Amino acid sequence: MKTMPYLGAGTFRLKEQAAYDSVMMALKAGYRHIDTAQIYGNEAEVGNAMVDSNVPRKEIFLTTKVWMDKFSKETFLPSVHESLEKLKTDYVDLLLIHWPLKNEEVSMQEYLTELKAAKDQGLVKQIGVSNFTNAQLKQAIEILGEGVIYTNQVEVHPYLQNRKVVELCKANDVIVTGYMPFAYGDVLKDETIIRIADSHKATPAQIVLAWMRQNDFVTIPSSTKQKNIESNLKADSVTLSQSDLEEIATLDRNHRLANPDFAPEWD
């Protein structure tokens, strides 16, 4: 089975032509991992870009996420079929529960059973969760068994290092996918990051992406600009020293951006 490349292209906020162009630029530049979601409203454009890029489907690691209003057993699998139709593919590589339900209007048992059914039916290769707290991840592992949850996609960047969540994921062999690696641009203005970037003749974004990689996080920055899409991919060739890593570790400050009113009680 394909493994998830450590660097993918995110598509949150990208609509219509911007979503198509961003995914097309990413695939042309050499990205082979694309992250979308039902709620982003761009699965059709992502699918069109994948088809038009002529990159063979089997080379692309594609993730989508089921939105919270589709968690019941009546709506879950039909929504996955709808996603596949929009994405113009007969499977996704990874299907995630986008957010846990705060008040379990649908029980976790019910929606994880549907998630597993999507895998058993061959609609998806791997299954995982997003924005799950440690208590919720433990509950999910109890329901699905060990070794089933591929990733927990959570906000991670130098200003929100999410150490407790990372520790539990690592202990259970659950990959941490860190979303919003640049804190939507905030960490790229950080003096320490800029100084380390200068010392490596790299961009601040490359420093953040190297930090993610060297901490074993998969990550999915988004960009609408060819120059940024291409230079982000070159973060591969940047290797931070132990002292760079230690300095970036001190930047942690609980600076959380994705915190809607339906968010769980964070660890």
Ligand SMILES: NC(=O)c1ccc[n+]([C@@H]2O[C@H](COP(=O)([O-])OP(=O)(O)OC[C@H]3O[C@@H](n4cnc5c(N)ncnc54)[C@H](OP(=O)(O)O)[C@@H]3O)[C@@H](O)[C@H]2O)c1
């Ligand atoms: N699971 C979830 O609940 C969840 C929540 C949020 C996000 N996500 C995923 O994570 C992805 C990334 O998060 P995000 O898009 O919110 O934030 P982000 O990746 O931290 O930041 C995106 C911003 O960074 C800029 N940027 C990218 N490369 C740059 C570079 N080299 N130099 C300077 N600026 C650069 C982009 O501007 P330009 O367009 O100008 O390059 C854009 O404004 C999303 O697209 C989505 O796929 C998941």
